[in-house]
Amino acid sequence: xxxxxxxxxxxxxxxxxxxxxxxxxxxxxxxxxxxxxxxxxxxxxxxxxxxxxxxxxxxxxxxxxxxxxxxxxxxxxxxxxxxxxxxxxxxxxxxxxxxxxxxxxxxxxxxxxxxxxxxxxxxxxxxxxxxxxxxxxxxxxxxxxxxxxxxxxxxxxxxxxxxxxxxxxxxxxxxxxxxxxxxxxxxxxxxxxxxxxxxxxxxxxxxxxxxxxxxxxxxxxxxxxxxxxxxxxxxxxxxxxxxxxxxxxxxxxxxxxxxxxxxxxxxxxxxxxxxx
Numbered sequence: 600x601x602x603x604x605x606x607x608x609x610x611x612x613x614x615x616x617x618x619x620x621x622x623x624x625x626x627x628x629x630x631x632x633x634x635x636x637x638x639x640x641x642x643x644x645x646x647x648x649x650x651x652x653x654x655x656x657x658x659x660x661x662x663x664x665x666x667x668x669x670x671x672x673x674x675x676x677x678x679x680x681x682x683x684x685x686x687x688x689x690x691x692x693x694x695x696x697x698x699x700x701x702x703x704x705x706x707x708x709x710x711x712x713x714x715x716x717x718x719x720x721x722x723x724x725x726x727x728x729x730x731x732x733x734x735x736x737x738x739x740x741x742x743x744x745x746x747x748x749x750x751x752x753x754x755x756x757x758x759x760x761x762x763x764x765x766x767x768x769x770x771x772x773x774x775x776x777x778x779x780x781x782x783x784x785x786x787x788x789x790x791x792x793x794x795x796x797x798x799x800x801x802x803x804x805x806x807x808x809x810x811x812x813x814x815x816x817x818x819x820x821x822x823x824x825x826x827x828x829x830x831x832x833x834x835x836x837x838x839x840x841x842x843x844x845x846x847x848x849x850x851x852x853x854x855x856x857x858x859x860x861x862x863x864x865x866x867x868x869x870x871x872x873x874x875x
Contacts, residue, residue, distance in 0.1 A: 609744055611644045612637035613805040613845040615825045615838050620654035621663050627652065627675055633844055634683035640846050643709070643744055644686040646774050646805045649753045650702060652676070652691040655778040655807065661730035666694040673705055673713060681711030686743065690752060690776040692731070693718065699732040704750045704776050706743065715741045717750035721758060737761075740768045746852070753777040756804065757790050759797070766798035766863060771852035775804045781820035787837075788824065796832035797862050801849050803827045809840035831859050 614633045619625040630647065637645040649655055652672050653663075672691045680687045686708045693703040702719040718734035738761055740749045749765040749772075756762065756775050765773060773794070779786050787804055795802040807821040823840035827847035836847035 608848050608850045609644070609746060610640070610642045610846065610848050611646060611803060611827070612640060612642035613803060613825045613827065613836075613838070613847065614645060614647045614651070615806060615808050615823060615845060616648075616842045617808060617810065618648070618651050618654040620656040620659055622654065623652050623668075623672060623675075626654065627679065630676070630687070630689065631679050631683065634679060634685050634687060636844050637846075638683055638685040640844075642685065642846060644688065644706075644774075646803055647687070647689045647776055648805050648807045649690045649704075649776040649778040650692065651689055651776065657724075657726040657730040660692060661726075664692050664694070664700050664730070669694055669700075673707070673716075676705070677707050677711040677713060680707045680709055684709050688750065688774045688776065695732070700730065701734055702727070702731050702752055704752050704774075706741070706748065706750065706774065708743065714743055715739065715748065715750060717752065719752040719755060720761065721754040723754040738765050740765060740770045746772045746849075748772045748774065751775045753779065756794055756802065757786060759794065762794045762798050762800075762802075766800055771800045772849065773800060773802045775802060777804055777806045779806050779822045779824075781809055781822050784822050784824055787822065787826045791826055792828040792832035792834065795828035795830065799830050799859070799861065799863060800852075801827065801829045801835070803847065803849075805845075808842040810842070831856065 669692045690704040693701045706715040722733045747770045749770040791804045805825045809823045825838040827835040838845045
C-alpha cells in the first residue's frame with residue numbers, strides 16, 4: 600500500500616527479491632529488471648537489500664571475495680542507473696587497501712554519478728565479523744532530488760545514535776538496505792518506525808523476501824516486511840513476506856503535522872550530560 604503523494608514529495612521503490620549467492624551477473628539482471636519497473640511506476644529511486652549484488656551469504660563470501668570480483672560492481676550499477684534513468688541504492692562488498700573487506704552501500708543517481716557511499720559500522724553475528732571489518736567512518740548527508748539523504752545498513756538502524764546524528768545534520772530521508780532474519784520482525788515493525796518518529800524523518804528499509812538466505816552453510820529465512828516509515832512513525836508503505844517491488848510516495852520535508860512532537864528541539868543534552 601502507499602500513501603497519497605505530497606506536492607513536494609518523491610516516489611521511491613523498494614526491491615524485495617531474492618539474490619543469487621556469489622552470482623553478481625544474475626543479481627545485476629534482476630536489478631536491471633527492477634529498475635525498469637520502478638521507473639515505469641514513476642519512482643525516482645530504487646532501494647535494494649543488503650549485499651544484493653553478491654547475495655547475503657557472509658560465510659560463503661569470506662572465501663569467495665577478492666578485489667577483482669567486487670571492485671567493478673559500483674561501475675556496473677552506475678551504467679545500469681544511467682541506462683534505466685532511475686537512481687539506485689544498492690549494497691556490495693568493498694575491498695580496502697589493508698586487505699580487509701567492508702559491507703558498503705551507495706546512492707547512484709539517474710545520470711550514473713555516485714553521490715554517496717557508506718560502510719556498515721555495526722556488524723551482525725559471527726559470520727559477518729569473520730568475513731568483514733566494521734567501518735569507523737560516520738554517516739554523511741547529501742542533497743538528492745531536493746532531499747537531504749543518508750544511508751545506514753541493516754543492524755545500524757537498530758541503534759538510535761547514528762540516526763540522531765544524521766538528523767542533527769539535517770537529513771530528512773534515510774535509506775537502509777537490510778538482510779533481517781525471520782525472527783526479528785520487531786525491527787521493521789517497531790524500531791524502524793521509532794527511528795523515523797523520534798528524528799522527524801523518513802526511513803526506507805528494504806529486506807529480502809522470506810524465502811531466501813544463508814547463515815553459515817545453512818539456508819534460513821529473512822523477514823520480508825520491507826517498510827517506509829514517516830514522521831510520527833506513520834507507515835507510508837509496507838510489504839508482506841513475498842517478493843515484490845514496493846512503491847512509496849514520500850512526503851516533502853515541510854509536510855509535518857503542527858501537533859507532532861519535536862524531539863530534536865525539546866531534548867536536553869546539557870541535562871543528560873550531568874547524569875553521567
